[in-house]
Amino acid sequence: MTTAQLSDTFSIGGDLPIHRLGYGAMQLPGPGVWGEPADRDGALRVVRAAVEQGVDFIDTADSYGPLVSEQIIAEALHPYPENLVIGSKAGFTRQGPGVWTVVGHPAYLTQQVELSLRHLKVDRIDLIQLHRIDPAVPLADQLGAFKDLQDQGKVRHIGVSEVSVEELAAAREIVDVVSVQNLYNLTNRQSQDVLDYATAENIAFIPWFPIATGDLAAPDSPVADIAGELGATPSQVALAWLLQKSPVVLPIPGTKSVEHLTENMGAAGITLSAEDIARLDALA
Numbered sequence: 001m002t003t004a005q006l007s008d009t010f011s012i013g014g015d016l017p018i019h020r021l022g023y024g025a026m027q028l029p030g031p032g033v034w035g036e037p038a039d040r041d042g043a044l045r046v047v048r049a050a051v052e053q054g055v056d057f058i059d060t061a062d063s064y065g066p067l068v069s070e071q072i073i074a075e076a077l078h079p080y081p082e083n084l085v086i087g088s089k090a091g092f093t094r095q096g097p098g099v100w101t102v103v104g105h106p107a108y109l110t111q112q113v114e115l116s117l118r119h120l121k122v123d124r125i126d127l128i129q130l131h132r133i134d135p136a137v138p139l140a141d142q143l144g145a146f147k148d149l150q151d152q153g154k155v156r157h158i159g160v161s162e163v164s165v166e167e168l169a170a171a172r173e174i175v176d177v178v179s180v181q182n183l184y185n186l187t188n189r190q191s192q193d194v195l196d197y198a199t200a201e202n203i204a205f206i207p208w209f210p211i212a213t214g215d216l217a218a219p220d221s222p223v224a225d226i227a228g229e230l231g232a233t234p235s236q237v238a239l240a241w242l243l244q245k246s247p248v249v250l251p252i253p254g255t256k257s258v259e260h261l262t263e264n265m266g267a268a269g270i271t272l273s274a275e276d277i278a279r280l281d282a283l284a
Contacts, residue, residue, distance in 0.1 A: 003269065004265050008020060010204060010250060012179060012250075016127070016156070020057075021055070023254065026060070027254040028071075035097075037117060042256060043072050048077035049163075049261055051256045053261065055265070058083045058087070058252075063089070063100065069121050071121050073086065080122075086120060088116045089130070090108075090131060091130050091132050102131075106137075109130075111146075113154065126156045128146055129159035130160045141146060143160075143174045146158045146175065157178040159206075161180070165193050165194055179195060180204070181205075183208055184210075185207060186216060186238045186284065191207075195246060195248075199248050202248060211235045216234055216238065230257060235253070235267070237272070240270040240271070
């Protein structure tokens with residue numbers, strides 16, 4: 001059994017079973033998630049290594065690069081393994097490194113999904129997520145663009161990103177929402193109410209920035225203590241905590257390094273005790 005497959009499974013939309021520890025492809029492009037990576041061969045290697053280590057869920061977006069992340073995934077893995085699920089996102093435009101501008105016009109969203117289909121070399125995107133809600137465009141029009149593509153067979157499932165419980169509920173009135181992707185980790189739990197809602201409704205919850213170790217990686221931090229006791233690294237403990245937080249959580253740690261990837265995947269084999277969880281819960 002490969003490492004990622006030590007994590008249990010979750011079925012996105014009820015028909016896409018994946019192992020819960022996935023791979024996030026945001027770090028594949030250059031600095032500021034902009035342009036080509038300095039080491040394209042290295043980027044290809046890490047994507048291939050993810051699949052070799054059992055990852056069957058990869059999360060990307062048209063805006064990562066833009067387009068670079070999707071192109072690297074296709075170059076590394078196409079034709080894709082039968083069980084591989086790729087989720088992408090649309091709704092941001094890019095004007096330079098680190099610059100992200102929300103655009104939710106239906107024609108733009110449709111165009112971007114069509115481009116993602118081309119760059120990923122697929123006929124249908126397993127999961128398309130609205131990267132951000134554009135306050136200038138009715139939500140029904142934004143999600144309606146995805147629904148039209150779904151009706152055409154070009155999109156399998158629809159998700160949303162960085163939403164409140166109210167926004168998630170409103171989105172579900174418009175389309176069948178199978179996933180929500182919000183910022184959430186050991187030290188940032190502002191989306192706890194969204195996770196609770198997703199858990200109750202069996203909606204996939206994809207925490208982005210899952211390893212915000214920062215201060216937690218310090219020698220005197222509680223994570224370092226617990227990690228040492230378990231013979232693990234702080235990032236492994238942070239990921240294991242996410243995996244045990246709720247059965248709907250799908251962490252997608254990203255990296256450009258095969259070494260870090262291997263370390264992250266090791267989280268799937270870690271079981272935290274109730275005492276460990278309580279100590280970690282107390283950190284936020």
